[in-house]
């Protein structure tokens with residue numbers, strides 16, 4: 161496939177042999193692989209924690225379809241935001257602003273990957289799960305990326321719901337129905353996203369301001385953002401514990417969720433209060449952002465551990 165202004169395309173025959181791997185790397189980058197590790201992990205946990213059984217090949221197919229949908233919609237996000245990405249230090253070297261790929265190729269790749277993911281889910285697994293995958297793709301690529309992100313400082317709250325779909329879709333792929341448990345998994349990620357992202361936005365806010373994205377710290381100020389981070393973390397704690405409260409899990413998940421949420425609150429408190437001292441080696445918001453990622457990994461891992469323990473008969 162031809163690339164526009166590709167650095168490798170201008171360096172002669174020797175370099176052209178290296179072109180294909182570079183291109184593949186760039187296509188892979190379009191799927192936002194680092195962020196997607198957690199997205200895919202939560203989807204895997206949704207599949208593994210769901211009651212009932214699914215053939216391993218079908219379980220793998222469901223996870224593959226969700227990963228392709230997430231990666232495809234991320235590619236569409238790259239395509240749509242190429243100009244904005246060019247203006248931010250964090251994103252200026254992405255394949256499109258870096259000039260290593262044509263915009264249409266990113267768009268076509270995104271549409272192809274998303275389309276195949278939905279058809280694969282529907283044909284091989286379940287059409288309700290496929291419909292949810294379609295909604296998730298539209299949510300991320302259109303509702304969040306094209307509509308909300310450039311328009312409202314609440315972009316993360318409403319649009320961030322896109323990232324909450326994967327465990328719900330994974331669960332529904334196994335059970336074929338939407339029940340309280342997968343909805344709670346959705347709600348956990350929904351309430352987790354604002355503290356996750358706004359903590360980050362507090363220490364990269366100047367970048368977003370430069371390209372006119374109305375992120376909360378830019379529009380409403382740091383104080384409001386810090387307060388909102390705190391209150392979303394407060395709201396997240398009971399929701400994270402709720403799967404245990406409604407009897408969907410045992411104490412294994414319940415105690416893990418309570419401990420992790422207590423730690424999350426502990427780290428969110430100084431962010432909310434802005435009580436950084438000169439002694440702090442790391443900004444509290446940076447600590448919170450890093451912990452937010454461990455939090456979600458550990459919470460969903462606990463969900464699966466809980467299911468395994470029940471399956472093995474280690475708990476009642």
Ligand code: HEM
Nearest residue numbers: 194195196198199202316319320323324349353357360453
């Ligand atoms: C609208 C919602 C979200 C926004 C705006 C957002 C934004 C970001 C940004 C800007 C980063 C910094 C690193 C990078 O640019 O790749 C990041 C990191 C990360 N995000 Fe989010 N995020 C959101 C939701 C999520 C969700 C739902 C998940 C997974 C369930 C997630 C998982 C991660 C992970 C794992 C990292 C660390 C990646 C690394 O190690 O580089 N994020 N996020």
Ligand SMILES: CC(C)=CCC/C(C)=C/CC/C(C)=C/COP(=O)(O)OP(=O)(O)O
Nearest residue numbers: 192195199229230233237296297300322323
């Ligand atoms: C199944 C399915 C479709 C799942 C979607 C997964 C999803 C929406 C994840 C959202 C996480 C994410 C990549 C946020 C980045 O925000 P951004 O794109 O605004 O960040 P940027 O500023 O780095 O571009």
